[in-house]
Amino acid sequence: MTAENMQSNESNESLDASKYSYDIVPYPSHPFRQTHPERLHAISRMFGMSPAEITQCRVLEIGCAGGGNIIPMAETLPESQFVGIDLSQRQIESALSSVEKLGLTNIELKHLDVMDVDQSLGKFDYIICHGVFSWVPPDAQDKILAVCRDHLNPQGVALVSYNTLPGWRLRGAIRDMMSYHVRNLSDPTKKIQQARALLEFLASSVSAETGAYGKMIHSELNLLKNQTDNYLYHDHLEMNNYQFYFHQFIEQANKHNLQYLAESHIATMWTGNFAKDVAQTLERVAPDIIQREQYADFVRNRMFRQTILCAKGTKLDRALNENTLNGSWINSPMRMIEKDPAKNFPENTVSFRNLQTNQGLNTSDPLMITAIEYLGDQFPLAVSFDDLLARVQTKAEELGNVEMSQLRRAMANNMIHLAVGGVVELSYTPNRFTREISVKPKTSGVARLQAASVDRLTNARHEIIKLDDLTRHIVTMIDGEKTHHEIRNGLKDMLHNGKLTMRKDGEPMPAPNGEMLEKIATEAVAKAMQRLSKAAMLIS
Template sequence: MKETSETNVYDESPYPSRPYSQTHPRHLATIATLFGIQPKLVSDCRVLEIGCSDGSNLIPMACEFPNSQFVGVDLSSRQIKNAKQTVETLKLKNIDLRYCNILDVDDSFGKYDYIIAHGIYSWVPDDVQKHLLKLCKHRLNNQGIAYISYNTYPGWKMRGLLRDMMLYHANNFEDTPSKITQAKALINFLSETVPVENNAYGTLLRNELKNMKNWDDNYFLHESLEEVNDPVYFYQFIEKAKQQGLQYLAESEVHNMITGNFDARVKETLDKIGTNIIQREQYMDFIRNRMFRQTLLCHDDISLTRGIDVENISSMNMSSNCEAVTKDPDLTSNAEVEFKVNNLHFSSECPYTKCTVNYLGSIWPEYISFQDILEKVGTFIDNNLQTKAERNEDINDVDLFATKIFNLYAKNIIDLSLYPPTVTKTISKNPVIGPIACLQAQTQDWTTNQLHQVVDVDVISKHLLPLLDGQHDDKKIRKHLLKLIQNGTLQLQLDGVLLEDNDEIMDNLDEYIKTYLNKVSKSALLEN
């Protein structure tokens, strides 16, 4: 069925849109640089997003880079209308949002340094997939990068079976809400009926149901009941890209490309049977049962660097919210220290590594340049050794340090960025968050931080985040918060305990504000 503004399912049930840090030009430029491309400055670039939805991914970029130009297209007139309202409210002049079919993106659109197509490729027919790859070839500048996400096999084999079952059942119903309700009911019925014990089918079914329970209705509709959902094997996608004059650059999550993140036996086999990067990537998909990829493409006439280039690493800035598990860790000896970052735990005996991640954790969410962290780590180690003889590695060995930094990046312990975001941990007298964060906090349950990530907005934040506009100091924030408490709009809790006594509230108000602002700082919301 040809979609019009009247029949477009994305008008009826908008696809949930959010910022995706892995699509940000800063992130794409970093990966491109690591592999030998010289990308356009993100502060003065052109970005095209195919399927921009309500602009939740593109608009924060336009806010961040006023001298860059952003164009977004989407087939949902409803989503584009909402996006334009946001742009008007923010008074942005560097973004153009168009109600447009992908097939109508032609030469009149001009050239771009970064093209983003998140959640599009697998959900459109073959001719549109081909046109998407073709427009990436013809709309990208010479050193441009395209990001395309898509569903993959073998992971989608099982989910595809469930999709077929749900479609069979849902097609018995006319309206969308009934289709969603009945499709979920069928999966629930199957999971309760099919035995799990000694039954691989039942186990897979139960696992998939567990994943689907976290999906909201609109996401469920577009992921499971969309008319088109066409997964491919990775190598098949790359073959189609090659036909349009594009080549594989990398994945947006580089750590997933590293065979060394498997155990030694698996790595050895992968390196032996995977004679090129495409084969290795495909074999890793087989091992992981991968079902989703976020692939970066570039022109096929670019010569890429696949090894570690010290010059590229040394041009980077880095950050990490890593912290030692134990208090006062031994950083300068060869004693093993355990660290945690997000949900990952790792241990190291290397003073270089321990000092690096410990320092990065202390300044989170700020970034620091390669040269500065090299100097700080070297100075710290020198100052804390009893004798020079204790130092078993040369602090001034830039190649060695670059290798260690890349290894941390390859394990997803630290983040590298060619262009550090304008984020600070410092709570100034008049704290400032970005204008998009202020606006979003008032109207929805999440907002966008300076790292282009989602931060949940609770009841308190809905009232306090909009005050962080550079015009309110702690006294004005205190006055506003006290008023909200006194008129019953908010209740004050400290360490999970509700404060109801007025004297208790007054005694703890300043400490509460301090704690809250520290939380805002840790959430990478404060603008430098």
């Protein structure tokens, strides 16, 4: 779609109000790690609450769509109960089909308007409302908060995400332009085509060098041109799209007897992640956490929040200390990198980088080096704080410097600083997966179901993992019942019956036979197992 394809809108009948837009254009349903009960449990426990253990809890998701977020939770936490509601009948039917194929009995999915939720739904320990609040009218927003108030257990928490100001101010201008351009169109495909055409027209007509406005147009175009049509349609062309200053959202929550607990990414809450002078100013001008978070949004030009709420009056303690690490598990994809030669580090300094958050760490402390190397080596597995401490203690004994109480306190403080800095992640839940490649390896039922049709699968860390075509076909056979030999035979059958095609220089070639085929299958399965082990795809 180019600027030349941009057309003036012909008057057209508006979309029938009885046809819900998510039935017409379904929104992709994915796992969101930051919404998982494990994350909500960890943050609420860190801040002084006594949340329900995630192995025995009740979870409600408002706006569950096709179940991509809630269904994997239900499979991996079979003793907990899950309820998902959504206004799109088409997406609920799709989700129910998946539940039936997986044979899950601990999840209930309802075609239900949030406005019709009543006490019959019961109480929950965790409520999730991700990607909904900003895209529904004010009365529905009010109802969402009322549901959180009325359906949370006393130590329950709710995650609500929403678009924020001031960051959405400039993006909202682009949305307004697209909405104006497609105002008389009803067909979703035409709306999307013309919205993209307008963006191309603006990009070709406004130079990126013409100040802030030009930079804004080109920044949005670069963002949106790589997004899917359903993202563009629902996130930017929906009738409802509301943005809030953080203090406005909290004021609205307070009216429903809900209070601010935290953000699902706690690193965004720590002023230490700002430059020193900025952090000092924030501490001075913003004496309470609500003001501090609001001023931080001003500084960051924040566009989106994922806020965790709890009942007003719940006792909180955000002063993290040594006791915070009791019973904790720590994970981090830290890798050693080359030191920056431009910086004058001591000779024995080692540099690390978190491969997911891109946060870095430079340290010359041999005990911290030991700890970080161990976390990186074990990832994606989490390491219990006690195991980490034992590893560090061994190193300390080698150095002849051990005073256990001081060592524990120092290592706990270090881990807390790394957690709020976004370098490591804390939880209080043991691993639900393994790196061990067993005789009869197993992937989740969700992953096997997904692998039958798509290459983006949900791993045991509740993340999306993109696999190559060969590995995803192998995943469909890793069910805990088949040996490696049987999986290899299954792969050979796929090659012979044409389900999988071998290629050379991009051209298809016939599958070999005999020893060559056995060698290819053996190597392919072995490599796939290693990939899956490192991607948290294998479960015990």
